[in-house]
């Protein structure tokens with residue numbers, strides 16, 4: 628199984644990404660979950676991460692708290708999307724799974740450096756603060772990773788936090804800049820693709836019909852999460868961003884993209900947090916990211932539903 632660390636700010640779609648990974652032990656070994664501030668402040672995201680491990684029946688997965696604010700900017704959260712807890716929807720019990728004492732950045736550095744070169748994959752689905760801090764702390768980290776499979780950025784769709792910037796990059800553009808310059812192989816799931824993966828009424832109902840506790844909680848998360856984006860985009864169902872990363876690790880044939888140079892705008896007040904994607908090689912700069920733009924959404928939801936049935 629591929630060894631992964633999920634870096635996350637749960638978040639309903641983060642939670643579904645975690646559940647999909649935890650339901651797939653044959654393909655993915657989750658070494659740990661690292662929480663970061665993003666959708667909600669860190670004290671909420673780390674609790675939410677532990678709630679989801681417990682929901683999945685996986686009290687063996689260590690959960691770490693990381694950075695409680697971006698590298699330079701003030702923290703910007705999204706309670707209008709995710710609710711006041713960051714994970715509104717289902718009522719989940721307070722977790723008994725303890726928070727690890729180690730800082731998430733230390734866990735990432737120590738774990739990757741302790742494993743064989745090229746054997747650990749990072750799956751960041753929140754702002755990139757923890758990952759950037761880890762890359763800065765240990766200069767050998769980038770070359771030691773297998774790859775970074777992240778949700779973030781936007782080109783064809785425009786941004787969801789500003790006209791140019793997607794939330795995860797917007798919250799900590801300086802961290803994103805560190806990650807995209809790191810030299811580690813990157814697979815990026817921007818809004819270009821996630822806006823094609825919609826949690827329609829029928830797809831949500833198929834999950835609820837599984838009838839398990841996990842399925843019911845997932846339905847309630849998606850139902851809550853959808854209501855804001857459905858209204859915003861006027862679609863049947865909102866985009867299910869974060870689980871695309873995990874689905875690609877399980878079934879890459881569900882997605883298509885192009886290897887491009889991607890750089891992050893960190894200066895302009897108008898466009899800060901924009902992912903500048905050189906699709907046609909105009910700059911000659913190194914191709915640092917596989918930029919995913921296409922998805923088989925039916926195949927994705929079939930996979931998700933089948934895996935949730937295992938929990």
Ligand code: BDR
Nearest residue numbers: 638640641752794795868
């Ligand atoms: C990203 O922002 C968060 O609200 C979601 O969890 C996802 O990671 C989408 O822009």
Ligand code: CA
Nearest residue numbers: 638641752753
């Ligand atoms: Ca997220």
